Amino acid sequence: MDLNINNETARLRAVVLGTAESTGGIPEVSKAYDPKSIEHIKAGTYPKEEDMINEIASVATVLEKYDVKVYRPKVIENYNQIFARDIAFVIEDKFITANILPDREQEIQAISHVMDQIPSNNIIELPENAHIEGGDVMPFGDYILVGTYTGHDYKDYITARTNVHAVNALREIFPRKQVVPFNLKKSNTEARENALHLDCCFQQVGKDKAIIYKEGFLDEKEYKWLVNLFGSKNIFEITQDEMYHMYSNVFSIAEDVVISERNFSRLNKWLRKNNITVEEVPYAEIAKQEGLLRCSTLPLIRD
Ligand SMILES: NC(=O)NCCC[C@H](N)C(=O)O
Numbered sequence: 619m620d621l622n623i624n625n626e627t628a629r630l631r632a633v634v635l636g637t638a639e640s641t642g643g644i645p646e647v648s649k650a651y652d653p654k655s656i657e658h659i660k661a662g663t664y665p666k667e668e669d670m671i672n673e674i675a676s677v678a679t680v681l682e683k684y685d686v687k688v689y690r691p692k693v694i695e696n697y698n699q700i701f702a703r704d705i706a707f708v709i710e711d712k713f714i715t716a717n718i719l720p721d722r723e724q725e726i727q728a729i730s731h732v733m734d735q736i737p738s739n740n741i742i743e744l745p746e747n748a749h750i751e752g753g754d755v756m757p758f759g760d761y762i763l764v765g766t767y768t769g770h771d772y773k774d775y776i777t778a779r780t781n782v783h784a785v786n787a788l789r790e791i792f793p794r795k796q797v798v799p800f801n802l803k804k805s806n807t808e809a810r811e812n813a814l815h816l817d818c819c820f821q822q823v824g825k826d827k828a829i830i831y832k833e834g835f836l837d838e839k840e841y842k843w844l845v846n847l848f849g850s851k852n853i854f855e856i857t858q859d860e861m862y863h864m865y866s867n868v869f870s871i872a873e874d875v876v877i878s879e880r881n882f883s884r885l886n887k888w889l890r891k892n893n894i895t896v897e898e899v900p901y902a903e904i905a906k907q908e909g910l911l912r913c914s915t916l917p918l919i920r921d
Pocket residue numbers: 651652655701703704752753754814815817818907908909910912913
């Protein structure tokens with residue numbers, strides 16, 4: 619397989635789509651690893667497996683409509699495998715396996731059939747101390763944008779998934795790219811105060827546009843750098859509630875086609891106004907686990 623990923627929006631040809639088969643039911647609060655899941659476990663509103671399976675199936679249908687080759691993880695019994703994005707990521711022709719949260723480390727085994735198709739010299743393992751998840755990594759032309767958390771209390775945050783060692787490791791692997799880190803706001807207990815990954819508060823869409831949540835960034839200068847990169851007229855600013863519902867976590871099939879949640883009315887209107895076709899899907903149940911469409915997809919090939 620000839621991997622090729624340089625941004626978020628070039629025409630998609632092949633992708634891994636997560637699965638909600640056998641997620642293992644409602645976890646104990648102590649076993650959950652994000653505040654939004656905890657909120658729903660406590661409220662008795664944690665999503666049902668059947669509903670999540672149907673939501674993911676609607677994404678598969680859209681991808682097939684656009685002739686995208688869709689790979690699925692093999693099902694590991696009683697294990698959450700919805701968020702394929704985080705377990706590995708592709709930059710150029712390199713497939714980099716993530717040093718993910720230990721609670722999620724079995725997920726990668728389930729895509730060995732995909733990895734078998736990649737030349738082994740293009741599969742890269744990072745040093746053990748380089749924590750990283752694909753939701754924090756966004757190639758954008760000559761840049762690699764990376765969500766991170768550099769506070770001295772990093773180890774206290776189960777919601778901090780990408781560290782400075784990973785930022786440095788990416789700089790070594792891609793010496794010609796500019797690796798730009800963004801310090802993200804973290805909370806283990808309040809989903810509205812938590813930018814779990816960079817894709818939970820920012821994403822490129824279309825040719826030259828981006829969705830962004832200012833308060834997700836700990837350093838205003840870093841937020842402003844991103845706004846300047848795209849130009850303020852090209853930025854769609856989202857509110858705290860919209861961030862919580864995961865507006866920045868839509869998924870592009872092409873510069874002019876985006877898969878979005880059917881209730882994201884303000885965003886979907888803006889996308890359409892900018893000549894982007896919006897493929898609406900139901901994804902509000904999966905959103906309860908603090909991930910959405912970008913999180914459940916791992917792109918392998920774009921044009
Ligand atoms: N890229 C993403 O933001 N992925 C979402 C992962 C959600 C999952 N509940 C987690 O905490 O790992």
